[in-house]
Amino acid sequence: MATTEQGATQTPLVKISAKPAAPKKRPEPPPYFAFHRMRKVVHLVCVIIFFTLPLSNLVRFDIPHQRFYFMGRELLISEFGILFLSLMFLLFVIAAMSIIYGRIYCGYLCPQMIFSEAADSTEREINRLVKKYVRWDAAKQKLLSRAIFWVLLGAASVVLAFVFIAYFVEPRDLFRRLMSFDIRTAGGIAGATTTLITFLDFLLLRQRFCTTVCPYGYLQGILGDGNTLLVHYRDPQQECIECKKCVRVCEMGIDIRKSPFQIECIHCADCIDACNEIMGKLGKHGLIHYSWGDRNLPENLRESWFQRIGIRDAKRVIILLIMFLYGFGLYIAISMRQAVLVKISPDRTTMYQIVQDGKVANTFRLQIANRGHEQTTVVLSVEDLPGATIAGTENALVVNAGGMLQKEFQVVTSPTAVAAGVNHFQLVAKVGNDRDKFPQTFITPSKE
Numbered sequence: 001m002a003t004t005e006q007g008a009t010q011t012p013l014v015k016i017s018a019k020p021a022a023p024k025k026r027p028e029p030p031p032y033f034a035f036h037r038m039r040k041v042v043h044l045v046c047v048i049i050f051f052t053l054p055l056s057n058l059v060r061f062d063i064p065h066q067r068f069y070f071m072g073r074e075l076l077i078s079e080f081g082i083l084f085l086s087l088m089f090l091l092f093v094i095a096a097m098s099i100i101y102g103r104i105y106c107g108y109l110c111p112q113m114i115f116s117e118a119a120d121s122t123e124r125e126i127n128r129l130v131k132k133y134v135r136w137d138a139a140k141q142k143l144l145s146r147a148i149f150w151v152l153l154g155a156a157s158v159v160l161a162f163v164f165i166a167y168f169v170e171p172r173d174l175f176r177r178l179m180s181f182d183i184r185t186a187g188g189i190a191g192a193t194t195t196l197i198t199f200l201d202f203l204l205l206r207q208r209f210c211t212t213v214c215p216y217g218y219l220q221g222i223l224g225d226g227n228t229l230l231v232h233y234r235d236p237q238q239e240c241i242e243c244k245k246c247v248r249v250c251e252m253g254i255d256i257r258k259s260p261f262q263i264e265c266i267h268c269a270d271c272i273d274a275c276n277e278i279m280g281k282l283g284k285h286g287l288i289h290y291s292w293g294d295r296n297l298p299e300n301l302r303e304s305w306f307q308r309i310g311i312r313d314a315k316r317v318i319i320l321l322i323m324f325l326y327g328f329g330l331y332i333a334i335s336m337r338q339a340v341l342v343k344i345s346p347d348r349t350t351m352y353q354i355v356q357d358g359k360v361a362n363t364f365r366l367q368i369a370n371r372g373h374e375q376t377t378v379v380l381s382v383e384d385l386p387g388a389t390i391a392g393t394e395n396a397l398v399v400n401a402g403g404m405l406q407k408e409f410q411v412v413t414s415p416t417a418v419a420a421g422v423n424h425f426q427l428v429a430k431v432g433n434d435r436d437k438f439p440q441t442f443i444t445p446s447k448e
């Protein structure tokens with residue numbers, strides 16, 4: 001019972017129930033995908049690939065031995081055609097990925113970004129541990145953190161430079177040079193220089209490299225179109241609470257709300273995670289999304305699966321088709337190439353020579369490249385030229401694995417056995433059970 005100012009008694013207006021009211025249910029945050037976690041898994045896979053490729057000969061140039069290893073196949077650097085096609089294919093894949101998936105390469109796959117972020121988090125972790133466990137004043141703690149980081153970065157730079165140079169020099173050979181502190185040969189000097197550059201890069205530049213040195217971001221500006229994947233802030237209902245967490249988490253130091261086309265943005269999606277987390281606490285969807293261009297709605301559920309993976313117009317279908325055909329053609333070209341390449345061409349500085357016994361000789365040039373792993377023997381013979389023999393070289397010619405041989409030789413026959421003027425015949429190069437035929441002409445003096 002409550003008493004009024006006049007002393008009258010009144011029954012309370014609010015009836016208190018025996019059971020307490022259930023607390024208001026907190027809104028469930030919408031489920032969201034943690035891009036950061038996924039990106040770190042992709043980074044780990046990329047690091048494993050970066051270390052594996054040169055050590056397993058999947059992709060590696062061997063400059064001292066003039067080899068190019070591609071998908072386990074061994075090509076000579078002199079095989080310019082296939083080498084050129086392979087490099088063009090890689091460039092084409094990078095350009096096609098940029099058109100469809102924008103800067104995804106930068107945020108997810110680029111070694112510079114992966115190791116820059118690793119350097120950032122290692123530095124932060126060292127600072128945290130030193131502050132937690134070392135009871136020194138702040139200046140000394142800072143000095144100790146920096147010293148530890150420098151030592152770790154120095155060791156990491158040696159390893160990274162080693163793997164990088166192993167793309168160009170045989171890894172065991174490189175290891176021997178490293179162990180003997182070789183700074184006299186080209187490989188040793190390249191290793192030492194790369195170590196120093198790597199150290200300075202991850203000490204001073206890190207993500208700044210992307211906006212100052214690397215041309216890829218600028219290239220993206222040219223290649224992207226209205227359907228290219230980008231990170232986009234959209235807030236038609238004015239829901240942004242100005243917490244600025246999206247800005248604080250951005251390793252590139254930008255505010256995605258200003259524009260989705262900032263050159264610094266590497267489409268890493270850390271800001272998407274940050275906004276999803278903040279807005280999720282309010283029971284709302286985040287305001288930043290991956291989006292195909294700046295017009296398409298990210299949550300358009302009516303889209304087909306191929307639109308959702310980025311195949312959104314005829315241009316992309318054509319690009320993927322060309323890429324597939326190119327890759328297939330390259331695969332066929334590499335699989336059909338012969339381990340032993342023989343080339344024969346006539347030397348026409350003199351049309352013919354009269355040699356011993358009045359016989360006529362024509363000179364030819366022979367080039368053999370053994371691109372296989374075993375020694376090979378090439379035997380030459382002549383067909384369709386009566387009485388002809390090979391002179392001026394031993395026959396059979398032995399070429400070691402990976403070796404090249406260049407020779408001049410002569411085809412000799414009696415002028416009475418063949419027609420005067422031009423005679424068509426075949427030079428045959430026998431390699432194992434294979435016979436390569438080279439149509440040639442044999443020139444004799446014309447009859448007066």
Ligand code: SF4
Pocket residue numbers: 233239240241242243244245246247257274275276278279287288
């Ligand atoms: S995290 Fe989201 S809510 Fe916070 S400032 Fe960025 S866009 Fe606005």
Ligand code: SF4
Pocket residue numbers: 231249250251252253254255256264265266267268269270271272
């Ligand atoms: S704006 Fe977002 S997506 Fe772009 S770099 Fe910064 S955190 Fe990554």
